[in-house]
Amino acid sequence: MASWGELVSAALLGTERRAAPVPVHAGREPAAALLDAAAVSTVRRRAGLRPAPAAERPAVAPPDPRPELPDAARRRLALLLADRGGHAGSRRGAAPDLTELLPQWLATAGEQGYRAPAALLPALLDAARARTDLQPAALALAGPRALWLARLNDDWKFALRGIGGAAALPARQDHAASQRLWEEGLFAERVALLSATRRLDPAAGLALLAGTWSTERAEDRLMFLDSLREGLSPADEPFLEKALSDRSRNVRATAAELLSALPESALASRMAERATACLRLDEAAEYDGADREQPTAGPVLVVTPPRACDAGMERDGVVAKAPAGRGERAWWMTQLLEATPLGVWPGLLGGRSPEEIVALPVADGRRTEVHDAWCRAAVRQRNAAWARALLGAPTAAGNGISGSAAPGIAASDGEAGSSRDAAKLLGVLPAGERAAWVAEFIASHGLSDAFRLLGVCAVPWAEPLGRAVVDALDIARDAGSYPWSFSGVMGLAERCLDPAAADRLDMLTAQGGEPEDGSPGADGYWSEAFQRLVGTLRLRATMHAELTGRDAPHAGADSGHAGAGP
Template structure:
């Protein structure tokens, strides 16, 4: 500054002067460098250690068309604004999860240039994370170690940045998307990760071990159980659902005395899912003392009688019965429901005269206990995955049994959960017949548990119901949820058959103004989306066929 004020003729500037350069030019060059350095807000420092190279990903690259498609889907992931009119264009935001799942099933890896955008999308939408991280592979985890915005990838995948840690990828099991999993073959690594890892890493490790070696996972959990926080014990205990077996009973029975009420309740729920457990036997003894068969009910035949518990003693509470009911529920009915829900369903046949589930459900129940009793049996059928009881409680879809009304007054029954107990084909057929008889108003959650793509009878039933709604003159946005499911779940092969629905039809008398045009627009979007889905699948399928053979499209979208 002094040299600049006095002039370089009077004060030699304290800067380096290149050959052939005068002092004034050298001073101005030094000032420019100083200005840039100040604006950069960084002080010169020694170079840091160069990161280790990214790991190799041996999976095949995406075909060029699929790569371009992914770039378009990621660029459009913001979607259309909430409440805005969608028009006829497919919603790319809703197609991204399906594209990711299909690419993962085909065994591809994501293009390296798109990894940042893929990680950003996964950061913004938690529903994308499992499939996005599986497609991104080990190089995404390498990137996540260098950017705090992507640290979720390390926590969610079980990867670790500590020296000596190792991960490996496994193929899909039961239709699941492959994810990086800890190296459970190294006992020292397992011990260190369990004792030093982040909570999410420990949960992932326990879940992985549970699938491969259930007894080893339980032994690992025992080593630190007494020192874990209550909320952590609850999550660890919940991971035991995978591979639950009688070998887990001693540990779960001990957990019934845990100091945390939530841990005790979860342990009791898991024990009740083991029909041969001591807890299931105790609950059955209590429930069978409350529910019986009255053969003198009258000329209509025998009936089920109910005498609900008069108290919730200490033994019941230890076995997971919550003493205080929610608002609006009576104590005795609340206790009865919990006892019946935890009782093995197989024992009711002997208790009620050797009848099968359908015959038991058909029996009258005295004193207005029918809804309470059938609701508890429904929860038991879901917990115990008993298809025979689920069928009986659902009844015929076209003319639902009294137990399957949608829904009886005061009922807490969940028909969608009952449907998950049935095989996929039977589930789809039941929902198709239900929609044909009752329409779409009560079917949205049922559709959500059906395998994707929908079986032909189910898809046809949904489209027919939408066509009937159009003929009734209502607006299509009254069925926007079902229409959105149809765009994602209908078989793309149905697009040609739906072309006839894209035309604007005459509006019936009394119809909502303009409804015909709106319906035509909605069906045009549906057809366009189905054709785009078909194109996406074709782009992901190489000429010689899929790169891997997996059971595709057998599970509902999550």
């Protein structure tokens, strides 16, 4: 019998180039004889192997008392996980992209309180490893068994670092078990415990953290401190004040940011005292700023940045070294403004409303600096009145480069150096008002600058917002352009439009006539894109029905994807 190495070499080279090192009987193919010899050799090698001592059996997986998925939803999850390759690098056609529907499916399954099927846990963890955006929802659905599997497979170690496994947390009444988990648990388990405790009992969560704070690593202290955003209140101020003296700069900065979100905190008062020395109102100044055609007399904000950044300012979170291209004094001033409670300014500036304050001209070309700082303050303090004033009317906002003199975000977005973020400001507004603002913005200015604004709107989109997006897409189609320029918005529409709109959108799937000056074949591509949109909406409706037990609004919901039936 030839050796295993000789058999492998002959197989790699092929029997046409090297004679098989085994007897070949007349009428028999050398390749067949070679394979038979390899099979016999394999059996002999396995039969002669001495059994090794049995390894220690792993601990039994922890129980997960949550209910199992309905059969149709379980099959759907298997299809979604099998389609993880998506349509990258190729034209999508009219088929729904299951990859983009997986996050929504996971979120709905989590809301319904289901657990992931045991047989699909490996595929679910593989999907979460490949896409970090899936990890929170995937680990929550996988529950304690995700952590159990992660300890057995290095490929899934991310689960031990992520925030998941909430189902494995001790009962709220079991204080001893919670304390033991806090002191002995994995980092992910400790973060999950702190977040859950803060959600239910902020004081108990703070007590957990304070008990071990001095022994924690700097990077862990930073993550734990960030968990205090949940349920942040004046009761957290003494602990956060002590954290201002932490040896880690990032921890100090986070503590200062949290304290500045508490308008009644001592830090907020100190920042307000410094900031109010930087701004004053000149009631009868001559203003000839660039955003005015003619000089005007009237109230003007006069800016006087601080002359130095002292130790007290640094302790309160002011970063002394300015970024490249920024003046130091302006840099210090904007940090003071964004950490000052916005409620200070109406009293200081003659009782004016936020809208009236935003409309005031600012001397020396410092309007952008001041307004950008107020934008960051509005986001940090979740102040809807100031966010509304800084955004301005959606019809006046233009495409963000108007540079007009009107109050609102457009008035400063056109100025050099502006760093404000309209999407973050919108996130402060109630969901209904947010959707209405974006709908009016799109109706006035189209989709060119709407992508990030749409991303902060609640899902499913409210009917006026959905209608505005579809109307704008239809206008782009009539203009004769290709749909690829709007692929991002179309993708959002597939995930965010109300599935109930599918039947109403059917009319858009038909092909019409090509515009005379349109791109060749564009109408056919648009028809295909709208077919995909309608098919995806119906598929989403079916997926939701499978998870909730409610009837889908359209019987043919799965027709958009072969093999996607429940």
